[in-house]
Amino acid sequence: MKRVTIYEVAKEADVSLATVSRVINGSNVVKEATRKRVEDAINKLGYRPNAIAQGLALQRSTTIGLIVPEASFVYIGQIINGLSDVAKIYDYNIILHTVTEGITNIREVVDEVIKSRVDGVIIYCDRKLDDSTKLLEEYNIPMVVMGTDISSDSICSVFIDYERAVHDLCASYLKKGIKDITIVEDRRNDVISEEMKEGARKAFEEAGEKFESYLAIPKGSRSTYKYLRKSLKKSHKGLFIANRDSQAMAILNVAKENGLSIPEDVEIVCMTDTKYNSMARPEISAFIMPSYDLGAVSMRLMTKMMNGEEVEEKEKCLGFLYQERKSTKKEAVV
Amino acid sequence: MKRVTIYEVAKEADVSLATVSRVINGSNVVKEATRKRVEDAINKLGYRPNAIAQGLALQRSTTIGLIVPEASFVYIGQIINGLSDVAKIYDYNIILHTVTEGITNIREVVDEVIKSRVDGVIIYCDRKLDDSTKLLEEYNIPMVVMGTDISSDSICSVFIDYERAVHDLCASYLKKGIKDITIVEDRRNDVISEEMKEGARKAFEEAGEKFESYLAIPKGSRSTYKYLRKSLKKSHKGLFIANRDSQAMAILNVAKENGLSIPEDVEIVCMTDTKYNSMARPEISAFIMPSYDLGAVSMRLMTKMMNGEEVEEKEKCLGFLYQERKSTKKEAVV
DNA sequence: CTGAAAGCGCTAACAC
DNA sequence: GTGTTAGCGCTTTCAG
Numbered sequence: 215m216k217r218v219t220i221y222e223v224a225k226e227a228d229v230s231l232a233t234v235s236r237v238i239n240g241s242n243v244v245k246e247a248t249r250k251r252v253e254d255a256i257n258k259l260g261y262r263p264n265a266i267a268q269g270l271a272l273q274r275s276t277t278i279g280l281i282v283p284e285a286s287f288v289y290i291g292q293i294i295n296g297l298s299d300v301a302k303i304y305d306y307n308i309i310l311h312t313v314t315e316g317i318t319n320i321r322e323v324v325d326e327v328i329k330s331r332v333d334g335v336i337i338y339c340d341r342k343l344d345d346s347t348k349l350l351e352e353y354n355i356p357m358v359v360m361g362t363d364i365s366s367d368s369i370c371s372v373f374i375d376y377e378r379a380v381h382d383l384c385a386s387y388l389k390k391g392i393k394d395i396t397i398v399e400d401r402r403n404d405v406i407s408e409e410m411k412e413g414a415r416k417a418f419e420e421a422g423e424k425f426e427s428y429l430a431i432p433k434g435s436r437s438t439y440k441y442l443r444k445s446l447k448k449s450h451k452g453l454f455i456a457n458r459d460s461q462a463m464a465i466l467n468v469a470k471e472n473g474l475s476i477p478e479d480v481e482i483v484c485m486t487d488t489k490y491n492s493m494a495r496p497e498i499s500a501f502i503m504p505s506y507d508l509g510a511v512s513m514r515l516m517t518k519m520m521n522g523e524e525v526e527e528k529e530k531c532l533g534f535l536y537q538e539r540k541s542t543k544k545e546a547v548v
Numbered sequence: 549m550k551r552v553t554i555y556e557v558a559k560e561a562d563v564s565l566a567t568v569s570r571v572i573n574g575s576n577v578v579k580e581a582t583r584k585r586v587e588d589a590i591n592k593l594g595y596r597p598n599a600i601a602q603g604l605a606l607q608r609s610t611t612i613g614l615i616v617p618e619a620s621f622v623y624i625g626q627i628i629n630g631l632s633d634v635a636k637i638y639d640y641n642i643i644l645h646t647v648t649e650g651i652t653n654i655r656e657v658v659d660e661v662i663k664s665r666v667d668g669v670i671i672y673c674d675r676k677l678d679d680s681t682k683l684l685e686e687y688n689i690p691m692v693v694m695g696t697d698i699s700s701d702s703i704c705s706v707f708i709d710y711e712r713a714v715h716d717l718c719a720s721y722l723k724k725g726i727k728d729i730t731i732v733e734d735r736r737n738d739v740i741s742e743e744m745k746e747g748a749r750k751a752f753e754e755a756g757e758k759f760e761s762y763l764a765i766p767k768g769s770r771s772t773y774k775y776l777r778k779s780l781k782k783s784h785k786g787l788f789i790a791n792r793d794s795q796a797m798a799i800l801n802v803a804k805e806n807g808l809s810i811p812e813d814v815e816i817v818c819m820t821d822t823k824y825n826s827m828a829r830p831e832i833s834a835f836i837m838p839s840y841d842l843g844a845v846s847m848r849l850m851t852k853m854m855n856g857e858e859v860e861e862k863e864k865c866l867g868f869l870y871q872e873r874k875s876t877k878k879e880a881v882v
Numbered sequence: 883c884t885g886a887a888a889g890c891g892c893t894a895a896c897a898c
Numbered sequence: 899g900t901g902t903t904a905g906c907g908c909t910t911t912c913a914g
Contacts, residue, residue, distance in 0.1 A: 217687075219908085229884075235909060244883070269600045291621065470829070
């Protein structure tokens with residue numbers, strides 16, 4: 215099937231291409247009869263406007279760039295779902311860029327983004343933002359950062375207050391007299407790890423204590439599980455807070471394998487809930503984080519920025535829910 | 549920063565735009581000194597070619613469309629990672645479309661794909677291909693289908709032989725005299741469910757038996773877990789084969805909760821391995837499916853099709869590995 | 883209400 | 899080697 219252009223539609227309907235253009239774009243200055251003729255021609259020929267040509271003429275692509283770390287994390291998938299659903303509503307397309315640490319050069323991705331002339335960029339930020347993204351700012355490309363709270367003239371951000379979540383959780387445990395709280399580093403997510411640590415630090419400080427139990431996973435270890443299996447003392451007691459489901463499950467497995475009971479000896483809380491937490495036994499208590507909304511809200515914000523609407527709130531903090539399950543002792547927290 | 553065009557670069561370097569174009573595209577007929585001047589101008593002005601204009605002029609967008617069901621499945625994420633990595637190598641961009649059953653109208657997605665004038669489409673097919681995709685064929689858009697073995701003039705496919713996997717697995721169990729084999733339906737994936745059923749059917753037939761234990765999950769049930777909790781007899785013995793990790797885990801949980809032991813009473817095999825299978829206790833035996841490769845190979849194939857290269861093998865079957873773990877009795881299969 | 887024509891930024895003949 | 903020019907398919911003034 216040959217690609218049919220606006221010219222052919224015009225000829226078929228016996229009007230000028232300007233009129234066809236008007237019909238496509240819903241301009242209401244077209245006479246009903248003419249519109250009908252054009253629409254018939256469009257259907258007859260199976261005409262679909264060429265978005266590229268439209269992009270050139272309009273100087274906008276109705277496309278946004280999305281930059282995420284590897285797509286195989288469940289919560290990233292949920293973010294993408296949210297983003298995608300909202301993008302569909304506003305008729306925006308998404309150009310997806312995944313960046314794999316070690317493999318991808320973020321500079322190249324940014325370059326690609328600029329070349330593709332997207333109308334905006336949404337980026338999930340799991341570590342401190344690379345300087346190359348500064349370039350996007352210079353180009354004045356509207357940008358939404360997911361996962362960390364920064365903003366500027368052309369940047370909005372949507373994030374979750376992990377610091378507060380951890381803070382409140384720790385505070386509640388400290389109030390109960392439990393001081394054995396370990397934060398497990400998530401090497402794949404600097405930003406969240408830092409926030410978690412900070413939340414704990416403050417909670418301890420407020421309680422006149424000092425937070426010292428940040429469990430850094432050495433670069434050499436292949437997984438949290440393998441590392442913990444060696445390092446977790448069989449006599450360990452207390453609460454573990456981990457960011458990802460797989461880390462929480464690793465702790466759970468190691469604890470059980472070392473003869474510790476959950477939640478009696480060790481308690482576990484996962485910061486980013488997924489269905490897998492409910493599948494673990496005992497089920498893992500977790501914060502239900504609005505991943506889908508992170509994507510959805512970001513995209514909604516993006517449309518506003520692209521329309522030049524004034525955004526009153528440039529840093530948007532999303533709420534969360536604490537879901538107590540079986541890996542923690544009964545007692546409402548947060 | 550104002551968007552700088554090829555004209556401004558030309559002026560800055562005091563050459564014609566044709567020369568700039570040549571430099572950008574690495575044409576080697578440009579004198580070294582001239583090239584240098586142009587490159588300096590490009591750097592000075594921070595010029596980035598406008599991919600949209602290039603697309604219009606060249607009649608190709610160096611972009612492919614990717615259509616997947618919800619992105620929050622781990623294996624879909626892996627596919628995307630593979631696709632994305634290879635796309636990067638060949639300098640292709642990916643426009644991502646997620647289709648959510650009930651929410652997304654596949655017709656609209658196809659329309660969007662056509663409008664965006666992508667050079668090719670890669671689609672993950674978890675149910676019988678909708679007729680609207682026929683349109684893509686009519687438009688002669690190169691297409692790679694992941695997950696099912698169909699091909700035509702403009703369609704290639706990359707898939708995994710789930711039927712064989714299940715067949716061999718069943719055959720091996722039947723040989724041991726175990727006939728209590730249940731295939732659990734994956735309502736989110738018609739195609740694989742059918743293949744699995746077919747594989748079992750054939751294996752049973754070859755053994756002079758009849759396969760009858762296909763466990764359909766009623767539309768009403770919220771999850772495999774909830775359904776099984778009611779329906780799994782406490783006396784059940786035998787092997788369960790499930791497609792997704794979450795289903796396998798559901799079976800595992802229900803079995804344990806009903807006092808059955810694994811693998812003594814019930815054995816479990818998951819068709820599509822993810823890290824979560826190794827985190828379950830007992831660890832779940834599974835087929836390690838090449839999800840990443842599914843994406844990578846598809847993209848590679850796509851580049852060939854887009855280059856008009858002859859593709860010798862239009863239906864590409866990827867191999868897999870059986871990973872025995874603790875949810876099955878010791879004994880090599882497959 | 884509709885048509886003519888000038889771009890949008892770039893590529894690719896075709897000249898010189 | 900390098901410049902000139904005609905599109906690529908569409909939108910949008912500006913006339914009529």
